[in-house]
Amino acid sequence: MSKNITDRYQWKDRLLGLLVPVLLLIAWQGxxxxxxxxxLILVPPTKVLSTLVYLAGTGELTTHILxxxxxxxxxxxxxxxxxxxxxxxxxxxxSTNRTLGPFIKALKQVPEFAWMxxxxxxxxxxxxxxxxxxxxGAFYPMVYxxxxxxxxxxxxxxxxxxxxxxxxxxxxxxxxxPSALPSILTGLRLxxxxxxxxxxxxxxxxxxxxxxxxxxxxxEMFQIDVVIAGLVVIGAIGFIMNALLKMIENKVLVxxxxxxxxxx
Amino acid sequence: xxxLKGVIEIRNLxxxxxxxxxxxxxxxxxxxxxxxxxxxxxxGSSGCGKxxxxxxxxxxxxxxxxxxxxxxxxxxxxxxxxxxxFQDHRLLPWxxxxxxxAFGLDKLGRKEKExxxxxxxxxxxxxxxxxxxxxxxxxxxxxxxxxxxxLANRPEILLLDEPLGALDALTxxxxxxxxxxxxxxxxxxxxxxxxxxxxxxYLSDKVVIMSSRPGVIKKIIDIPFARPRDRASxxxxxxxxxxxxxxxLGTEYPFAxxx
Amino acid sequence: MYLLKEERVKSMNIRxxxxxxxxxxxxxxxxxxxxxFIASQGYILAMILPSPATVFNTLITNxxxxxxxxxxxxxxxxxxxxxLVGxxxxxxxxxxxxxxxTAEKIxxxxxxxxxxxxxxxxxxxxVMWFAIAEVPQIIIISLAAFYPMTLNTFAGVRNVRKEYLxxxxxxxxxxxxxxxxxxxPSALPSIITGATLSLGMSWGIMMAAEFFIDTSYGIGTRIQxxxxxxxxxxxxxxxxxxxxxxxxxxxxxxxxGRVVNQGRDVNKEI
Numbered sequence: 001m002s003k004n005i006t007d008r009y010q011w012k013d014r015l016l017g018l019l020v021p022v023l024l025l026i027a028w029q030g031x032x033x034x035x036x037x038x039x040l041i042l043v044p045p046t047k048v049l050s051t052l053v054y055l056a057g058t059g060e061l062t063t064h065i066l067x068x069x070x071x072x073x074x075x076x077x078x079x080x081x082x083x084x085x086x087x088x089x090x091x092x093x094x095s096t097n098r099t100l101g102p103f104i105k106a107l108k109q110v111p112e113f114a115w116m117x118x119x120x121x122x123x124x125x126x127x128x129x130x131x132x133x134x135x136x137g138a139f140y141p142m143v144y145x146x147x148x149x150x151x152x153x154x155x156x157x158x159x160x161x162x163x164x165x166x167x168x169x170x171x172x173x174x175x176x177x178p179s180a181l182p183s184i185l186t187g188l189r190l191x192x193x194x195x196x197x198x199x200x201x202x203x204x205x206x207x208x209x210x211x212x213x214x215x216x217x218x219x220e221m222f223q224i225d226v227v228i229a230g231l232v233v234i235g236a237i238g239f240i241m242n243a244l245l246k247m248i249e250n251k252v253l254v255x256x257x258x259x260x261x262x263x264x
Numbered sequence: 265x266x267x268l269k270g271v272i273e274i275r276n277l278x279x280x281x282x283x284x285x286x287x288x289x290x291x292x293x294x295x296x297x298x299x300x301x302x303x304x305x306x307x308g309s310s311g312c313g314k315x316x317x318x319x320x321x322x323x324x325x326x327x328x329x330x331x332x333x334x335x336x337x338x339x340x341x342x343x344x345x346x347x348x349x350f351q352d353h354r355l356l357p358w359x360x361x362x363x364x365x366a367f368g369l370d371k372l373g374r375k376e377k378e379x380x381x382x383x384x385x386x387x388x389x390x391x392x393x394x395x396x397x398x399x400x401x402x403x404x405x406x407x408x409x410x411x412x413x414x415l416a417n418r419p420e421i422l423l424l425d426e427p428l429g430a431l432d433a434l435t436x437x438x439x440x441x442x443x444x445x446x447x448x449x450x451x452x453x454x455x456x457x458x459x460x461x462x463x464x465x466y467l468s469d470k471v472v473i474m475s476s477r478p479g480v481i482k483k484i485i486d487i488p489f490a491r492p493r494d495r496a497s498x499x500x501x502x503x504x505x506x507x508x509x510x511x512x513l514g515t516e517y518p519f520a521x522x523x
Numbered sequence: 524m525y526l527l528k529e530e531r532v533k534s535m536n537i538r539x540x541x542x543x544x545x546x547x548x549x550x551x552x553x554x555x556x557x558x559x560f561i562a563s564q565g566y567i568l569a570m571i572l573p574s575p576a577t578v579f580n581t582l583i584t585n586x587x588x589x590x591x592x593x594x595x596x597x598x599x600x601x602x603x604x605x606x607l608v609g610x611x612x613x614x615x616x617x618x619x620x621x622x623x624x625t626a627e628k629i630x631x632x633x634x635x636x637x638x639x640x641x642x643x644x645x646x647x648x649x650v651m652w653f654a655i656a657e658v659p660q661i662i663i664i665s666l667a668a669f670y671p672m673t674l675n676t677f678a679g680v681r682n683v684r685k686e687y688l689x690x691x692x693x694x695x696x697x698x699x700x701x702x703x704x705x706x707x708p709s710a711l712p713s714i715i716t717g718a719t720l721s722l723g724m725s726w727g728i729m730m731a732a733e734f735f736i737d738t739s740y741g742i743g744t745r746i747q748x749x750x751x752x753x754x755x756x757x758x759x760x761x762x763x764x765x766x767x768x769x770x771x772x773x774x775x776x777x778x779x780g781r782v783v784n785q786g787r788d789v790n791k792e793i
Contacts, residue, residue: 016625017632024633041652102547109769110762111727113734114743117750118758122571159324160354163342164368164417174367178358197641204646204735212644219647227647231640238639255358255397 043225051225052232061214065233068199068210071127075134076195080188082135083142087187090143091150091180092172104143112137112198116205130202137198138191145187149180182249182256189245196238211237268300269335269345270420270453272321277330278478279316289478290316291328296472296481298421303447303454305464306472309511313479314457315425321455322348322423334421344368347414351426353406355398361385361409362394368417384412387446404435408442415450424456428463440466444491461507465500466493473510483510573756581756582763585745595764597740598729601657602772605664606725610718612665613672617717620673621680622706634673642667642728646735660732667728668721675717679710715780722776726769742768 025045031037032044055061086104090097115136123129153176161175177184203212211234218226277294280287291313298304306314319325320332323342332339334346355364365381372380385391388408398406407427414422427443428436440463447454447467458464464471468487475482485507489499555575562574573581585591616634620627645666649659683706691705707714733743742765749757 013628016628019629020633098547099550103550106551106766106770109773110766111730111769113727113730114746114762114765116734117746118755118762121750121753121755121758156350156352156354157356160350160356160367162324163322163348165342165344170370175356178356181358197643200641201643201731204643215644215647219651222651224648224651227651231644231648234644235636235640238641239636242639253358255360255399 039224040222041224043228047225048228048232051223052229055214055226055229061233064209064211064214065237068203068212069237071130071134071202071210072192072195072199075131075199076138076192078131079135079138079195080142080191083139083187083191084146084184087143087146088150091147092176097147097151101147104140108140112140112194113201116202120205125206130199130207133202134195134198137194141190141194142184142187145183145190146180149183149187150176152183153179182253185245185249185252189242189249192241192245193238196234196241200234270300271333271335272298272421272453272455273331273333273336274317274321275331275333277317277320277328277332279313279320279325279328291320292478292480294330294479294481296484298453298455300420300453301451302469303467304456304470304472305468306455306457306474307459307461307464307507308474308479309459309476311479312474312476314474316479317474318423318425318455318457321421322346344417345420347417347419347422349407349410349414349422349424349427351429353398353403353410355406355409355413357398359398360394361390361396361398361401364398364409365412365416367413380416384416387415387449388412389442402435403431404439407431407439411443411446415446419452421453421455422450424454426457426459428460429458436460436463441492443467448491461504462495465503465507466495471507473507475510571755573759578756578759578763581754582760585757585760589745590740591745591760591764594740594742594745595768597738598733598742598765599768601660601732601741602664602722602725602729604657605661605729606668606722607665608661609665609668609725610672610721613669613717613721614676614714616669617673617676618680618702618707621677621710622702627677638670642670642724643731643735646732650736659736660729660738663732663736664725664729667724671720671724672714672717675713675720676710679713679717680706682713683709712784715783719773719776719780722772723769726772730765 028045032042036042052061086100090100112133116133119129119132123132157175157179161171166174199210200212200215203210204216207213211230215227215230215234218224218230274294274296277291278289279291280289282288294317306317308314316325320328321334321339323339323346326341334343355361356367359367362381362385365384366377369377369380381394385394388411390405390408390412393401393405398409401409407430411422411427424443428439431439443454444467456464456467465487471485471487472481473483473485474480485503487503489497493500558572559575562572562577582591616630620630620634642663646659646663649662653659653662687705687709691701696705729741730743730746732738733741734747738744742761746758746761746765749755749761
């Protein structure tokens with residue numbers, strides 16, 4: 001009985017959540033029916049859907065997606081791992097933090113996109129330039145969050161480690177890293193999200209493949225259906241990535257019910 | 265010098281903190297010996313330095329005058345011969361109950377570790393909870409795990425820093441019984457800081473009464489009568505009145521339960 | 524020895540603090556010397572690595588002859604307008620969703636899905652739809668400012684302590700008065716965090732907007748000009764300028780946040 005009621009409420013909630021998208025779709029279709037704009041500016045939702053199906057059918061879409069994903073992963077791995085290592089050292093050693101901290105903070109003031117022209121001048125327009133660019137984007141959240149996590153391990157756990165005579169690697173692996181893990185995982189998720197944004201940016205800059213390129217060329221040739229289809233695809237992939245990492249976070253951090261853990 | 269294990273001697277010990285350029289004397293000329301296998305409570309109001317004294321015995325505080333010896337050796341930092349139970353259970357939230365108990369057992373082999381953990385789970389009565397995380401435990405259960413973790417290393421001395429202070433009154437009485445049982449089984453020295461007079465009388469062979477600013481030992485009272493003790497017995501009430509008198513509460517509030 | 528951050532700072536005397544300052548200058552100084560050295564040796568083409576002197580000269584000529592300050596002003600104007608549009612609408616939506624669970628159920632799912640579309644991705648579409656003067660740039664910038672503001676306002680409003688709400692209802696606070704006197708003040712730290720993040724996002728996305736949308740004035744366009752004429756010195760001048768302004772903006776908003784937050788600690792247990 002009570003289960004039925006909660007089920008019904010959940011259904012109601014889902015329906016409420018669909019209200020905005022449905023209204024938007026209706027407004028969109030209505031605007032098309034008014035025929036105020038040419039189909040260079042406005043195409044019906046169904047056209048976007050058929051374009052998506054067509055692009056998927058020819059395999060073009062899959063190719064673009066795979067190219068973009070490969071770029072993201074390469075840049076992300078580079079950027080996030082170097083950010084992790086640097087953040088770890090800065091968190092562990094005050095002198096490293098003093099030397100590197102202000103410098104990284106100053107560099108952070110320069111928006112990632114501002115580096116793009118310089119990267120292109122130095123590395124050319126090929127894959128390497130894109131990887132470097134994405135790596136820069138992935139780097140900052142990882143440095144920051146790793147540092148935060150590592151440098152704020154509660155004092156009480158440090159005392160505990162002293163009492164149990166934990167040193168170096170054991171202290172690091174049993175106390176510091178697990179304690180910093182929630183922060184590190186947040187860093188990873190932000191980092192991957194930014195990488196995904198920057199791959200789209202890098203591909204708008206000039207290339208011959210990738211989902212960003214697909215949208216760019218759609219714009220050049222006034223194929224607005226392709227542009228919107230691209231938007232749908234990058235949104236969906238961004239959503240999936242985020243959800244995936246959230247899931248991993250929930251799995252890994254089962255213990256993290258509340259920050260303090262324990263009711264006593 | 266004693267050849268028995270688990271003896272702590274404190275000789276002429278004084279300690280000061282510097283606060284805003286002022287020297288604040290926290291402990292003044294402490295002299296006390298805790299003998300092997302004894303249960304000793306240190307009681308006193310807040311700020312009397314009882315926790316600092318415990319932390320000196322644990323080895324987390326240095327910079328003091330005088331001597332602190334374990335089995336005749338000066339204390340230099342924490343050591344595995346002294347276990348600790350903090351007031352906040354201080355279980356690592358990312359480890360299960362089992363892993364928390366095994367926290368200090370890295371030097372043992374896998375099989376041996378399993379055995380020690382199982383033995384101590386049983387000791388504190390938590391069989392069946394090995395895979396739970398600290399966030400899933402009640403306060404009393406979490407403190408049991410903390411006790412098991414401290415004992416798993418087989419220390420000669422167990423230091424307890426207001427171990428039951430965060431528990432509700434009923435759980436607390438139950439845990440006092442449990443502590444007594446564990447102490448009788450393990451036969452090691454236990455030194456407990458508390459501010460609960462009943463708890464101290466119920467558990468201890470000896471109660472060390474401290475007073476504050478600066479922290480000094482006011483009196484050491486022996487509690488000779490048999491266990492398990494009855495909180496309503498006349499000897500219990502008599503000792504309690506005697507202790508409360510030390511805090512100038514004896515005459516005004518003869519039936520106060522705690523300070 | 525591993526210490527907590529606060530302990531490190533507290534335990535530091537003046538001499539150590541001076542050391543800290545010098546320590547943080549060491550790395551930039553070393554990099555500068557290496558840069559000067561390599562540039563003067565001519566190992567690497569001046570096109571890739573111009574000397575510090577060349578960069579400095581470029582900066583001066585850009586200020587005196589190429590309207591660098593006008594470019595800066597154009598970028599700033601864009602960011603400020605976009606930031607205001609984005610944060611005001613983000614505040615409104617965040618407040619609305621925070622106050623009403625029904626509003627949350629209606630808008631939150633769509634918001635969270637759309638939020639996953641990288642802001643840059645909107646550029647081609649926005650350019651096709653709104654190809655008028657500054658409009659596409661401002662839409663993109665305000666979109667970037669919109670998300671963090673909405674999220675943080677929502678979180679701040681939702682996390683207002685129940686005790687305060689009970690106190691307010693006992694004292695007959697309702698409607699606008701409740702929002703103004705209780706909800707917004709206690710959500711303020713979170714809202715300020717949102718504004719700070721929004722500004723950072725706006726500033727970052729402004730760069731991309733200037734790169735991808737045809738613009739005649741803006742720091743981004745100067746950097747692009749440097750790239751297309753293979754003038755690395757100009758690119759570096761642009762990067763330096765944008766970093767400096769970004770820094771000043773961050774300091775301004777952080778100071779503002781501190782002033783507004785002064786003496787409050789709404790999350791402190793009483």
